[in-house]
Amino acid sequence: MSEPSKTKRPTQRTIAAKMGISVGAVSRALANDPQMAEETRALVQKMAKELGYSPDRAAQRLRTGRTQVINLILPPHEEILGFGTLLIRGISARLENTGYHLVVLPDFGPDKSAEQIQRVVRDRLADGIIFSRTTPDDNRIKFLLEADFPFVSHGRSELATPHPFVDCDNYAFARQAAETLIDRGAKRLGILLPPERFTFRQHLLHGFMTAVRTAGVDYEILDGISLDSDANAISANIQKRFAAPDAPDGLVLPGDVSGLAALAAIQDLGLVPGRDVQLVVKQTSGVFDLVRPKIASLYEDLSEAGEKLADLLLKRIAGAPVSELQYIQPIAGRPPASDTLFDPQLRAPSVR
Amino acid sequence: MSEPSKTKRPTQRTIAAKMGISVGAVSRALANDPQMAEETRALVQKMAKELGYSPDRAAQRLRTGRTQVINLILPPHEEILGFGTLLIRGISARLENTGYHLVVLPDFGPDKSAEQIQRVVRDRLADGIIFSRTTPDDNRIKFLLEADFPFVSHGRSELATPHPFVDCDNYAFARQAAETLIDRGAKRLGILLPPERFTFRQHLLHGFMTAVRTAGVDYEILDGISLDSDANAISANIQKRFAAPDAPDGLVLPGDVSGLAALAAIQDLGLVPGRDVQLVVKQTSGVFDLVRPKIASLYEDLSEAGEKLADLLLKRIAGAPVSELQYIQPIAGRPPASDTLFDPQLRAPSVR
DNA sequence: ATAAGCATTTATAACGTTAAAATATATGGG
DNA sequence: CCCATATATTTTAACGTTATAAATGCTTAT
Structure with a gap:
């Protein structure tokens, strides 16, 4: 001893x-x-x-009931491209030096996700929750509002009671994207949408339709696939569509993966992007800056979204009124400034 | 009341x-x-x-000193492509139903990262730690071994004392990649390596050199850039290199982003990938299945790596001997089976 | 001088759990 | 019939913190 x-x-x-x-x-x-x-x-x-x-966190927590923990329900969506990481990075950045810790809970489907949230609330596993993939009539939101438990959703609901959220301006994206296509001479626009149940499907559709109706061009909603579909399914579906008559000559693709999948499909058909078909994608990653041929793109800054989510949640925990806790994030034309890298030898040319 | x-x-x-x-x-x-x-x-x-x-977790923790928390030091590396998410998903999957929670700590540089680890150990913030970007003489590992604190590193060190790790077989990757290039007739191979300080640089180099020496072909190590360099820097550097004499006709690119950057650079030069230059990339994401022209690729399954990391860590916490806690992950030729998606309407064709 | 008032500090209890020591109950041997 | 030995349970104490009530000392007004 x-x-x-x-x-x-x-x-x-x-x-x-x-x-x-x-x-x-x-x-x-x-x-x-x-x-x-x-x-x-x-x-x-x-x-x-x-x-x-x-x-001692445990002692404080036991005594006060405050956990100093923020929960992130990590979306199950297999975004090939670092959806989670960027969001997490943003959240962490905001949480730095606040004493709050970020606990990541994986989300294994919508029903399971609701269960998890109930557990978190019931067992006071956290002081606040962040989640995404919001639906208009989101059960999780209803539950959390009812329980008066602090949360911020990534994406809006359409519930009567207002709630804190951070959402990307998908209306603006779809509209701008469609207008870009029209400017470039597209006569029939197609758009790929998220599954029906998600709120932002409506926003995208609305923006898209506004542009389409204003210009009076043809349009269609890609059928049989969604933003959540497997990349191969998207490729296959698009190839099939373009083999049929009256194929669109302009596509709005609100996601990195779907953008890549569509681009691949079009190239595989022997069509030339930018000549035969115009594409506008929404990217969160910067991939499209590295993909040839270059595709028109708009950015959703997930890192900033993460920071904002955490920020609003902290404010909510501190008791701020909901009216100050809603943020619609503008779509950006250029990529967010890239993160710092950690290869000093290469960054600062050696003096010796 | x-x-x-x-x-x-x-x-x-x-x-x-x-x-x-x-x-x-x-x-x-x-x-x-x-x-x-x-x-x-x-x-x-x-x-x-x-x-x-x-x-009550807090009470248990206070009484027993066990936190039921696993810490992941999230690498700062701006992998465009879901490095973090996949790893996190894997870890979470393994932790499901174990009672352990995953707390993500962002890593703001090597020195800061060491500090953080010390805090975790000192204040018993977790029962175990997972981190990556391991160096041959890694200070964090030395510290954790000294403190006898459970951890698993993603990547190996070269310390005398053995320690738990999960590492991808980078030797095999580089060797296979180089051999593929040679098979396809490349006469001068180039490879992009990680910064000097990382252990896996040696593994990559060793595998590469083995193939190159055996075949007796020319080679070079891309100079002035590393795997950590900004995508634009990589593109620019490669363009410059290929404008100079004796440019390689085969490139080994051990990362998604660098692969894309190199591919873009080559295309921008008007060279044809697969004819003028052969490329083999290591991907973790599946992007290269969607990028045209198709590039030869090998896979590192980060999701599995995450599972394995968590698994070994739990075993380490349970007291397993280090000899059973080292795992070198084979490189895969095909992508890991894609995750389940949550668009049931599309997955199971409606019966109605 | 004494009481009331204020500023500061201490004492007590509790949060929910678990490890160790103590106690009660049953079983078997002599 | 009593002691020894298991077996099953209870008691006690503690982990580190904080909220509340009580106490202390000191000043000021009466």
């Missing part, structure tokens, strides 16, 4: 003993309770820093 | 009271302590299920 080096980590008791005051006093001093003499507070805080004290 | 509906969640005390036994008995019955009468155990467990009891 010789554990000489294992200096056990300091607690409030350690500080209290060292200073000859009570544990309660330490607790309040650290909490900056104005009831406490300014001097004592400073002294305790100094000592705490000296000893490298950090509060 | 009327909170009629808010049935507070049941604790062991609730169960104990209801059954007329002591709290301690409940605790041990739930833990399936063989000291406890079989009958009591069954009864308690039944009652617990009936009441919907679930243990």
Whole structure:
């Protein structure tokens, strides 16, 4: 039983003993309770820093009921392209130095996801929840509103009660995309939409239809596939469509994967993108800057979305009114500034 | 003070009271302590299920010191293509139903990352750690070994003390890739490598050199860029290289982004991939199945890597010897079976 | 001088769990 | 019939924190 080096980590008791005051006093001093003499507070805080004290999360949590945890329900959607990572990065960035931790829960389908949320609320597993793939009549949102549990959804619902959300301006995207196609001379536009149940399907459709109706061009909604379909299914479907008469000469593709799949399909048919068919994609990743031929694209900045989601959630937890907690993110024409990389040798040319 | 509906969640005390036994008995019955009468155990467990009891994590953690948390240090690397997501998905899948939660910590550079790990160990923020971007002399590994704290690294070190890891067989990849290029008639091979400090650079180089030496062909290591370089930097560098004399006619590209960047560069030069230059990439995402012209590719299954990482970590926490906790993941020729999607309407053709 | 008032601090209890020690009950041997 | 030995359960204490009530000391007004 010789554990000489294992200096056990300091607690409030350690500080209290060292200073000859009570544990309660330490607790309040650290909490900056104005009831406490300014001097004592400073002294305790100094000592705490000296000893490298950090509060025990478990004890705090047990006592106060606050978990200091934010839950992210990670969408199951197999976006080939780092959907999750970017969002997570954004959330983490905002959570940095707040004392909050990000716990990722995988989402195994809509029903399972609801269950999980109930567990989180019931067992107080977190102080707030972030999730995506929102539907107009989202059960999760209804449940969370009812339970008065802090959350921010990525995407809007259409419930009567307003709720906090961050959503990309899909209306603007679809409209701009369609207008771009029309400008380039397309006579019959096609659009690929998300599955019926998602709210943003309506937004996309609305934006698309606005542009189409204004210009008076033909249009169609790609049938038999959705944004969630497997890439191969999308490719196959599009190939089939373009082999049939009256194929569109302009496509709106609101996702990286579907964009790639469509592009591949068109190329495989021997058609020339930009001549035979125009494409506009919504990308979150920057792939289309690296794919040839170059395709018109608009950006959804998921990293910023993540930051915003976390930001609004923290504000919600702090008690801000819902009216201040709704954010529609503008679509960007250019990619967000790329993240810092960690290859200093290459970044800063060696001086030697 | 009327909170009629808010049935507070049941604790062991609730169960104990209801059954007329002591709290301690409940605790041990739930833990399936063989000291406890079989009958009591069954009864308690039944009652617990009936009441919907679930243990308070904070209390357990405070009492036992076990956090039931796994930390993932999320690499800062701006892989455009879902590095993080796939890994996270794999880890989550393995952690499902184990009672462990996954907490994601962003990594803001190598030094910061070491700090974070120290905090985790010192403040017992988790029961185990997973991280990547391993170096031969990795300080984090040295520290964790020293502290005897459970971890699994993604990638190997070259330390004398063996440690748990999951690593992709980069030697095999580079060798197979180079051999493929040689088979296709390439006379001068180029390879893009990760920054010097990473262990897997050596593995890639070794595999590459083995193939090159055996075949006796020319080779070069792309200079001035690394796998971590910005996509634009890679494109620019490769364009410059191919404008100069004795350019390679075969390239090994061990990453999705670099593969795309190289492909774009070559196409922008007016060269024809597959005729003027052969490429073999290592992809983690499946993008290259959707990019034209088709490029030879090998797969690294990050989702499986994540599962394996979590699996080994759990075993390590349970006390398994290190010798059983090292896994070199074979490179795959075909993409891993794609994940389940959640668009049932499209998956199972409607019966109506 | 005494009581009331205020500022500061301490003491107590509790959050829900579990590990260890103590107790009660039953079983078997002498 | 009593002691020893299992077996099953209860009691006690603690993990580190914080909210509340109680106590202390000190000033000020009466």
